[in-house]
Amino acid sequence: MILTTNIPVTHTFKSAISEIDFNNLEFGKHMSDHMFVARYADGEWCDPKIVPFADITIAPTALALHYGQSVFEGMKAFKMDDGNISIFRVASHHERLQKSLNRMSMPAIPFSFFDDGLKALVNLDHAWVPEGEGKSLYIRPLIFASEGRFGVKISEEYLFIIMAGPVGSFYPKPLNVKVEDTYTRAAQGGTGATKCAGNYGGSFYPTQLARQQGFDQVLWTDGSDELNIEESGTMNVLFVIDNCIVTPPLSDTILGGITRDSLLQLANDLKIEVHERKVSAFELVAASENGKLTEAFGAGTAAITAPIATITVKEKKIMLPAYSSDSICKQLERRLTAIRTGNANDVFKWNTVLLK
Ligand SMILES: Cc1ncc(COP(=O)(O)O)c(C=O)c1O
Structure with missing residues (x-):
C-alpha cells in the first residue's frame, strides 16, 4: 500500500x-x-x-x-x-x-x-x-x-x-432485550456521553443478570418512572413508529454514536422522517399494541444494525414483526455498507481511503 x-x-x-x-x-x-x-x-x-x-x-x-x-x-x-x-x-x-x-x-x-x-x-x-x-x-x-x-x-x-x-x-439473530428498571448506566452530569472504561465496567452486572434471565441485552433508561429509553449495550437504539424513525435525543447520559448519526443522515437522504425525542418504554408498549411499532434496532460500530425481536417492559413482552430486506434498518445498513465499500457515492465524505 x-x-x-x-x-x-x-x-x-x-x-x-x-x-x-x-x-x-x-x-x-x-x-x-x-x-x-x-x-x-x-x-x-x-x-x-x-x-x-x-x-x-x-x-x-x-x-x-x-x-x-x-x-x-x-x-x-x-x-x-x-x-x-x-x-x-x-x-x-x-x-x-x-x-x-x-x-x-x-x-x-x-x-x-x-x-x-x-x-x-x-x-x-x-x-x-x-x-x-x-x-x-x-x-x-x-x-x-x-x-x-x-x-x-x-x-x-x-x-x-x-x-x-x-x-x-456481531449479532447473528434478532435480539431479545429487557428494559432495565432497577439499574442505570449513566447519570446527568456524569460521564455517560464519553467512551471511558468505567461506563462499561458499571454496566456488566445488570447485563449479566439480564443474560441469566434469558435476555441478550438490556435497554437502559433515564431512571425516571417514565422509563425513557436511552441506549443498549454498545449501541444506540432506534425505533420505527408509524413509519418514522424515533430515537432518543443525545444528552450527557447517552454516547453519541457515529453509526446512529450516519443512519440518521442516510434516513434523511432516503426521505424517511426522523424524530429525535424522548421515547418511553410505555409508549413502545402502546405503539406495539396498536400496530404502529414495526421495528426496533440497535446501531453501533460493532454490530452496524442489530434488529430487536422482543422488548420486555416489566411483565409485558413486546413482539416485533419479522424483519425483511425491505425493513428500514436493512435499507439503511445496505446504504451504509455501499458507501463504505465504494458501491455508492461517498456524498458525506465519510471515507478515508488508503490506496492499494
Ligand atoms: C455505550 C455505547 N453506546 C453507543 C455506541 C455506538 O457508537 P458507535 O456507533 O460510534 O459505535 C457504543 C459503541 O461505541 C457504545 O459503547
Missing part, C-alpha cells in the same frame, strides 16, 4: 495471519500483527512508533488501574470493491475521543497525530482487512493513565495505543 509517514516501524518477524480462519471470525479475538504506540510525558505526546503487537509492561500503581482514567474508541476499516481500504469517519471518532479525554481530564491528542498513527497502522496491516459481507478490520484506539502513584490525582503520563483485528458480523 502507498503511504509514507515519519513514524518508525519495527516489523514483526513472524506474521500470525496464516493462523486466522477469516471465514470464522469471533469478535475481538484476533489481533493484527502490529500496534501503534505513543506516550505522553512532560506535557506533550511523543515517541510515536509502530511495533509488533505484544504485551506491555505497566506499574501496578498505574493510575488508570486505580482511578479509571482510561478512554477508547471503536472504529472500522473496510475492503472496498476496487481493492482500496476505507477507514470510516476518522474525524468524527477523533472528535468524540477529544470529548472523552477532556471529560476525564486527560490530554488532547492532535488530529494529525491520531490520523497519522491510524493510517500508518492500517496501511502496514492492510492484509488483515478482511473481504466479504459483514467483515471489517475493527480498530481500537486506547489512552490510559500510565503514571505509577498511589495518590488520587490526575496522571501526568499516558500511553496511547492503537490496535486492530479482523471481525465478522
Whole structure:
C-alpha cells in the first residue's frame, strides 16, 4: 500500500495471519500483527512508533488501574470493491475521543497525530482487512493513565495505543432485550456521553443478570418512572413508529454514536422522517399494541444494525414483526455498507481511503 509517514516501524518477524480462519471470525479475538504506540510525558505526546503487537509492561500503581482514567474508541476499516481500504469517519471518532479525554481530564491528542498513527497502522496491516459481507478490520484506539502513584490525582503520563483485528458480523439473530428498571448506566452530569472504561465496567452486572434471565441485552433508561429509553449495550437504539424513525435525543447520559448519526443522515437522504425525542418504554408498549411499532434496532460500530425481536417492559413482552430486506434498518445498513465499500457515492465524505 502507498503511504509514507515519519513514524518508525519495527516489523514483526513472524506474521500470525496464516493462523486466522477469516471465514470464522469471533469478535475481538484476533489481533493484527502490529500496534501503534505513543506516550505522553512532560506535557506533550511523543515517541510515536509502530511495533509488533505484544504485551506491555505497566506499574501496578498505574493510575488508570486505580482511578479509571482510561478512554477508547471503536472504529472500522473496510475492503472496498476496487481493492482500496476505507477507514470510516476518522474525524468524527477523533472528535468524540477529544470529548472523552477532556471529560476525564486527560490530554488532547492532535488530529494529525491520531490520523497519522491510524493510517500508518492500517496501511502496514492492510492484509488483515478482511473481504466479504459483514467483515471489517475493527480498530481500537486506547489512552490510559500510565503514571505509577498511589495518590488520587490526575496522571501526568499516558500511553496511547492503537490496535486492530479482523471481525465478522456481531449479532447473528434478532435480539431479545429487557428494559432495565432497577439499574442505570449513566447519570446527568456524569460521564455517560464519553467512551471511558468505567461506563462499561458499571454496566456488566445488570447485563449479566439480564443474560441469566434469558435476555441478550438490556435497554437502559433515564431512571425516571417514565422509563425513557436511552441506549443498549454498545449501541444506540432506534425505533420505527408509524413509519418514522424515533430515537432518543443525545444528552450527557447517552454516547453519541457515529453509526446512529450516519443512519440518521442516510434516513434523511432516503426521505424517511426522523424524530429525535424522548421515547418511553410505555409508549413502545402502546405503539406495539396498536400496530404502529414495526421495528426496533440497535446501531453501533460493532454490530452496524442489530434488529430487536422482543422488548420486555416489566411483565409485558413486546413482539416485533419479522424483519425483511425491505425493513428500514436493512435499507439503511445496505446504504451504509455501499458507501463504505465504494458501491455508492461517498456524498458525506465519510471515507478515508488508503490506496492499494
Ligand atoms: C455505550 C455505547 N453506546 C453507543 C455506541 C455506538 O457508537 P458507535 O456507533 O460510534 O459505535 C457504543 C459503541 O461505541 C457504545 O459503547
